[in-house]
Amino acid sequence: MAEEKSEPIEEVTSVEEKPKPTKKVSAAEEPFEPIIVGFLCNWCTYTAADLAGTTRMQYPPNIRPIRTMCSGSVDPVYVIRALLSGADGVLVGGCHPGDCHYVSGNYKARRKMTILKTILNTLALDDDRVWLKWISAAEGRKFADTATAFTEELKKQGPNPVKKYWST
Amino acid sequence: MRNAILEVKNGNLLDTLDALWRQLLEKEIVEALLIPQELPSRLNVVQTLVSNPESLQVPNPLAPVLPVNSARIVSQMTKVTPSNKKVGVVLRSCELRALIELVKLKQASLENLVLIGIDCFGTYSIDQYRKLAQETSSPTEDFLKAVNEGKEDPLLREACQSCEYPTPLNADLTIGLVGIDFEKGILLQASTPEGERILEMLELKDSDEKTVAKREEAIAKLTAQRAKKVEEILERTQQEASGWENLLTLFAPCINCHNCKTVCPLCYCKECFFDSPTFEMEAEKYLGWAEKRGTIRMPTDTLLFHLTRMNHMAVSCVGCGMCQEACPSDIPVSNIFRLVGSRVQKIFDYIPGRSLEEELPLATFKEDELVEVG
Numbered sequence: 116m117a118e119e120k121s122e123p124i125e126e127v128t129s130v131e132e133k134p135k136p137t138k139k140v141s142a143a144e145e146p147f148e149p150i151i152v153g154f155l156c157n158w159c160t161y162t163a164a165d166l167a168g169t170t171r172m173q174y175p176p177n178i179r180p181i182r183t184m185c186s187g188s189v190d191p192v193y194v195i196r197a198l199l200s201g202a203d204g205v206l207v208g209g210c211h212p213g214d215c216h217y218v219s220g221n222y223k224a225r226r227k228m229t230i231l232k233t234i235l236n237t238l239a240l241d242d243d244r245v246w247l248k249w250i251s252a253a254e255g256r257k258f259a260d261t262a263t264a265f266t267e268e269l270k271k272q273g274p275n276p277v278k279k280y281w282s283t
Numbered sequence: 284m285r286n287a288i289l290e291v292k293n294g295n296l297l298d299t300l301d302a303l304w305r306q307l308l309e310k311e312i313v314e315a316l317l318i319p320q321e322l323p324s325r326l327n328v329v330q331t332l333v334s335n336p337e338s339l340q341v342p343n344p345l346a347p348v349l350p351v352n353s354a355r356i357v358s359q360m361t362k363v364t365p366s367n368k369k370v371g372v373v374l375r376s377c378e379l380r381a382l383i384e385l386v387k388l389k390q391a392s393l394e395n396l397v398l399i400g401i402d403c404f405g406t407y408s409i410d411q412y413r414k415l416a417q418e419t420s421s422p423t424e425d426f427l428k429a430v431n432e433g434k435e436d437p438l439l440r441e442a443c444q445s446c447e448y449p450t451p452l453n454a455d456l457t458i459g460l461v462g463i464d465f466e467k468g469i470l471l472q473a474s475t476p477e478g479e480r481i482l483e484m485l486e487l488k489d490s491d492e493k494t495v496a497k498r499e500e501a502i503a504k505l506t507a508q509r510a511k512k513v514e515e516i517l518e519r520t521q522q523e524a525s526g527w528e529n530l531l532t533l534f535a536p537c538i539n540c541h542n543c544k545t546v547c548p549l550c551y552c553k554e555c556f557f558d559s560p561t562f563e564m565e566a567e568k569y570l571g572w573a574e575k576r577g578t579i580r581m582p583t584d585t586l587l588f589h590l591t592r593m594n595h596m597a598v599s600c601v602g603c604g605m606c607q608e609a610c611p612s613d614i615p616v617s618n619i620f621r622l623v624g625s626r627v628q629k630i631f632d633y634i635p636g637r638s639l640e641e642e643l644p645l646a647t648f649k650e651d652e653l654v655e656v657g
Contacts, residue, residue: 191594192556192587199587201576209657212650222648226631227594229656230645233630234593234623239525247657277527281578282535283586 149203149269151262153180154189158216159252160208166255167262174259175266178206185209186247187220191231194245199283203275204244204265208258211249221249243268244275285473286459286495287487294466297423300458301342303485304373308336312484313371313397317356319344326413330356332370344373344401345460347426347439348412352603354381354548358391365394372396375403376448377603380636381548383453384599387643388551397477400451402460404430405443408608431466442604442617445512449505452636456481462501463494470498517625520618533619534589536612539582543606543616549596549635557588589616593623598644599635600624 155161161182167174179202183189186209194205207228209221228247235242246265250257277283291299307313315334321341322329328346330353333339353374360366374382379400385391404426407415415422429436437444449461455478459470470490473479524530541557544550562584572579600620607617628634630653631644 190591192591195587195590195594199584199590207657219648222650223645225653225657226645226648229630229653230598230627231594232656233627234590234597237521237623237626238530240527240530249657278576280527280531281576282531282580283584 147270147274149177149266149274150201151178151204151206151265151269152197152202153178153206153208154183154186154193155180155206155208156186156210156216156221157182157184159210159214160186160248160250160258162252163208163250163254163258166252167259168255170255172255172259174262177266177269178262185215185217185220186224187215187217187222187227189224189227191227194228194231198240198244198275199277201275201278203272204246204269206261206265207245207247208250208261209247211251214251241272241275244272285479285482286490287471287473287482287485288468288490288494289471289485289487290468291466296427296465296469297343297345297421299469300345304342305336305339306485307371307481308333308339310484312481314368315370316342317353317360317370317372318342319346319373321346326416327409328412332360334368343423344375344458345427346412346423347404347406348409348422349375349377349406349440349603349605350409351546352381352548352605353378354385354391355546357382357396358385358548361392361394361396362390365392366396369395369397371399373399373401374451374454375401375406376451377403377442377446377601378548379451379453380448380601381603383636383639384549384601384643385551386639387646388549388599390551393639397456397481398451398454399456399458400454401458402450403443403446404449404460405436405439405446407438408440411438427465440604440608441516441615442602442607442621445509445516445621446602447506447509447513448636449509450502453639454478459498461505462498470494513621513625516618517622520615520622523615524619524622530586534585534614536614537585537589538612539585539588540611541588542609542611544588544592546605546609547592547596548603548605549599549601550592551596551599556591557584589619593620597624598627598631598633600628601635 155164164180186207189207197205207224209224210216212221215221232242232245248261250261289303304316304318308316315332317330317332319328320331321343327350328343328348329350357372379398382391386393412422419425451457455475457472459472463470471482471487473482524533544555597620602621604617607615610616633644
């Protein structure tokens with residue numbers, strides 16, 4: 116995350132346009148690296164990601180962070196869009212309950228994400244590809260651990276099946 | 284709460300009700316009425332706003348057709364400023380429930396409105412109603428006769444066949460037909476002081492308790508029947524809509540017309556995100572996606588639209604089925620919304636349209652809830 120702070124634009128572009136495996140390399144040779152889109156609250160989880168970076172904690176580079184002003188501002192449409200665009204997982208990170216910079220945004224995020232996950236679950240669309248985690252600005256370690264755990268979990272689950280379909 | 288009996292003269296329910304609507308205006312109980320009337324062609328019955336009893340043409344709120352969920356109309360009338368005149372709005376249960384949701388969403392105002400709810404036995408599609416109207420002189424009479432004989436009509440809209448609220452909630456005055464021998468008399472139920480004022484001005488005699496008890500029993504029986512039908516539909520829809528493959532099959536005929544959104548009484552955004560410039564993109568973007576995925580469906584974002592709409596309003600979905608009616612491709616949109624709606628509403632123990640006091644689930648929260656999610 117330290118790098119990201121110094122050259123944020125290049126960081127984002129470079130992960131977005133990750134070099135695609137050339138046709139010569141078959142899928143079997145290339146291990147599956149899940150792509151996680153992270154919607155991270157400016158006041159806590161985003162700062163925690165920064166902290167994890169500046170303190171040089173090791174964690175898998177699978178998260179593509181997007182800074183939001185509050186987890187409560189993450190409309191489900193962002194998450195669905197990410198999933199339909201082929202993200203293997205989506206992490207929404209906010210301040211711990213009671214600690215929201217805007218008093219109650221994270222409680223509202225929890226309701227929104229509950230509805231989203233319930234709808235995904237009802238339609239058998241892998242609701243466990245969406246995680247909502249509370250990570251405070253001081254919890255660089257928790258961010259690194261969450262990134263590791265989510266990446267591992269998604270590796271077990273395999274690629275997002277929606278990628279098989281172009282007709283979305 | 285007061286129950287009164289309105290005697291039906293010569294067994295003609297429609298004439299009796301006709302006289303009732305005229306009285307409401309003549310006695311100045313209300314200054315205007317929002318009431319469904321038959322169009323001159325008799326092929327459709329639409330909402331109308333009438334302020335003069337003489338210009339009341341052929342009011343027929345019992346006609347088994349629902350072209351528009353009138354909650355939208357009330358919202359259109361009262362969103363900018365509340366009504367300055369006393370208006371009686373004649374609504375079915377699904378319309379009234381949607382209106383309550385819209386009031387909570389600050390898209391309508393009940394100020395100066397008298398909510399007149401009518402019992403509803405269901406409605407046909409506009410197309411079906413037109414066909415019946417071409418064949419017979421009064422589809423409404425035929426329909427009510429069949430209802431009286433206890434016949435189930437498979438031609439009714441699926442949303443109506445599975446409606447668990449045949450009687451209106453939150454009405455000032457209810458025109459009660461379920462469980463009532465409506466060839467002899469209908470039950471007028473006042474649930475608010477406003478409703479009681481109307482009964483007083485109409486100078487009606489009270490009904491006996493037996494009639495009310497019989498009605499309660501009939502409602503319970505009908506609701507139980509409908510609940511069974513709901514279960515059937517939800518089970519079928521669950522199978523049809525499970526997994527990406529099935530969901531994509533279900534939405535394959537979608538032409539992105541967004542009719543479902545346009546007619547939905549609860550799609551509350553004044554400006555839809557999906558009609559916003561967010562989705563006006565450069566050719567480069569589309570080509571980029573196409574390059575990445577090989578092929579992309581055009582127009583894009585079909586499933587994104589439907590899944591997002593579910594997230595935005597399934598919690599307030601009253602199941603009126605207008606979306607399904609408006610779908611040119613006959614996608615069972617309403618059934619899918621009923622399915623996801625039933626699940627999300629259960630989480631918050633929320634029934635849309637049940638009460639004005641209950642807060643919208645997305646407008647409130649509890650500190651110690653849903654800890655399994657986050």
